[in-house]
Amino acid sequence: MSDLINVTVTVNGTQYARAVEPRLLLSDFLRHDLGLTGTHVGCEHGVCGACTVLFDGEPVRSCLMFAVQADGHKVLTVEGLGTMDNMHPLQEAFQEAHAVQCGFCTPGFLMSLLPFLEENPNPTEEEIREAISGNLCRCTGYQHIVDAVKLAAEKMRT
């Protein structure tokens, strides 16, 4: 076992200082070292998108990054988006449009969509489908997710 590396990562506004193995994945760090289990792991090869978090504001596959790469950086996970009593309009829209079934892919979609909606406040159906084409969902067939995004865009514009 190799030497541990000290990292300081800001996650959802809170600074965490930990000693980690160089090979520890960012997804495992968030989920098991920090107990933030909202980020899910579906494939560990960067295809399904369930592990998507924001890294200095950009969506990244946390399964393809190491925790040490996050040293000194800011991460936003789904837990930082809203609470059960105070959901983000995007989360509210997902509920209203029935865009959640098993919920496993959901955090990845939310984190991918947040920067997309900030840059595209009035997206078309085609633009939305392209934006989410990097996130797999096996339950919904995507339609209600697309509807949720349109609804969220509307909510976020007002």
Place this chain on the structure above:
Amino acid sequence: MTKKWVGQRLTRTEDPRLLTGQALFVDDVEIPGMLHAAFLRSDYAHARLQSIDVSAARERPGVVAVYTAEDMGDAWQHGPPLVIPPPTVEDVVFHTRTQVPLVKDKVRYLGEPLAMVLAESRYIAEDAVEDIFVDLEPLEAVVDLEAALEPGAPLVHDDLDSNLAAHLVQDKGDYAAAREKADLVIQRRIVIDRCVAGAMENRGIVASWDKKAQHLTIWDTTQAPIPVRNGLAGMFGLASNQVRVIAPFVGGGFGPKIMMFYAEEVLLTWATLKLGRPIKWIEDRRENFLATTQERGQVHDAEIAITRNGRILGVSHTFLHDTGAYDPYGLTIPLNTQSHAMSAYDVPNYHSDLKVVFTNKMITTPVRGAGRPQGIFLMERLLDVAAKELGMDRIEIRKRNFIPPEAFPYNHKIIDQAFAELVLDSGNYLATLEKAVDMIGYEEFIKEEQPRLRAEGRHVGIGIVSFIETTGVGPYEGARVTVETDGRVSVATGVGTQGQAHFTSFAQIVADQLGVSPRDVRMVTGDTAEFHWGTGTFASRGSVVAANAIHAAAKSVRAKILKLASKVLETPEEELELEDGVVRVADVPRQSISLGELAALANPLRGAVEPGTEPGLESTDYFGPQYGATANGAHAMILEVDPETMMVDIKRYVAVEDCGTMLNPLVVEGQVHGGIALGIGNSYYEQLVYDENGQLLNASLADYLIPTAWEIPRIEVGHEETRSPLNPIGSKGVGEAGTIPVPALFAQALEDALADYGVEVLEAPMSPNKLFELLQAAEHKT
């Protein structure tokens, strides 16, 4: 009492928890001192185990134990057969061969586990797996179904004479005689290949034996916590109430998570009992491709005997079904194929000769559709070929053969997966089809749009198919409804939930009976400590069997409420109503009592109770249907294909479904959308590619193509409703409905789009490669 909630498009109660990352999935379980498991899996599909040396692995720091089959001693056993062959079919040949926890003599499928490592972290466990030295002598593998039955083929099970796992023949009427009378007999070979369920959450287990409390808790991504609990308790000599199995939030089931006594379930239980420490195993995606069950592989030689008026006289097929290396799930899938091969049609004569074949591939158990898609594919393709040869419109030929509404209950006479004669309870197949025809604008498309587009050189096609879906099978489910002293209602049922909105749709049933808001109904599913009688979530039965059990229990509680309230309010029951969480005298709102107060009164701390009363406002009830309710549907699509790039673009998709009474139409639509998405995968994008050595060439999401938002079109859903007479709610299942007809529909639409090439699409899945080959062959002919 007016019905308020059942039938409403209510948003889901469980969503805020899922949306904010607060929901518990199995990998979220953390217990102090927990160990992590990793498995050494075979790199060969068929090989003899010569030796295995785990000594180096055991030496690695952080490794707590490494186990092989030898180490298990008497605990090493074959898994129990989950479904026995139907006793109701004569002369069934069935060889039971079930899976093992760790390989002892030989490897029978790629990825079969050879050893288990337990370590302080998954990282260390995987390192230690690399330390294990295993000597496997590769054997020739059997992969192709027909080759597997040839004399001299390598045997998957050496104690058998061949790779024949089962042989079953079913007859209705006399097909041979019917064939003689036919004006047209069409024969075709139909091939369907394997897919995975591909749930976003892979499998996972945490098993924790508390030695002091003598209690075993297991978190499992299973669709069947109760049978898993009973089975594991029995296997390890524990009382069933010493074992608690919890299926928390599960990230998609789709069938393989109802396979039980997977090696990992057995091994983790055995190991935690041995070591007295909690153990976690989370499957990674590659393992999911190798170690989780699959489905769909079949080869059919089929024929249809038909009159020149398009009336079906009979259908006959000889088929091979791929069970993989073992057959724990019996004949369920191919029985479903047989029971759907006649589909919605009045087919007077039917002959089916089924052979189940062992191969050196992963075990097959139901994947959404569970054998039904293959049966529907068979019938719809044969009808389409017949329609072409007779020069008949494809809608017309279906109409001429539908079982009419007056003919229900309609007995197809053959035995289905429930071991009884397949009886269709209700339906109006014509109405469903006509709605689809109308919604897609069939006539207009055929007459105007398609000719116009074709003149532009575009290859656009339309498809439309009908199908049935058997659902709501028994044996039974149960539920307990309890009014709490705070006025909210707690409900527990044994089925698990993998995204089907049980927490909401089931609450709607209770809300209607008890006059409360569905948001005040706390629903618990999939925890054997809360409810321990039942089977599980499979075969599109939750909205029928569990729902009706909940309905019955809610009605019983309603009766108790009225009886007690009648005494308390000194008013006859008929004059009482339940609304807004209170019981009140109709038209005298001041004379009321809240449900919470009533619940407290029903459970006194002092005094005597009347003999025969039960405490509280609670009831446990069960529901077992006489037989499964049959849903039906019709799907239509317009697609465009580019014969140079093989790219397919679905322009429109219409799905009309009839699942009887709908608990929540929003949820039904979601299920239909998701089912269709999987069906589209089954039609054009997904196929498990095994080479001749049984190596899976595309064991990753990069190479096995699960459709994205780009491939799935917007789906227009229409509803028809024929209530089932088999249950009080009148519901039928709908979980698998979306998936079942899609390959048949896709094949038809694709053929239509490429009408100028004259290709026939008789296999599923198609793919760009296969389409290319078909077009090449066609061009060479013209």
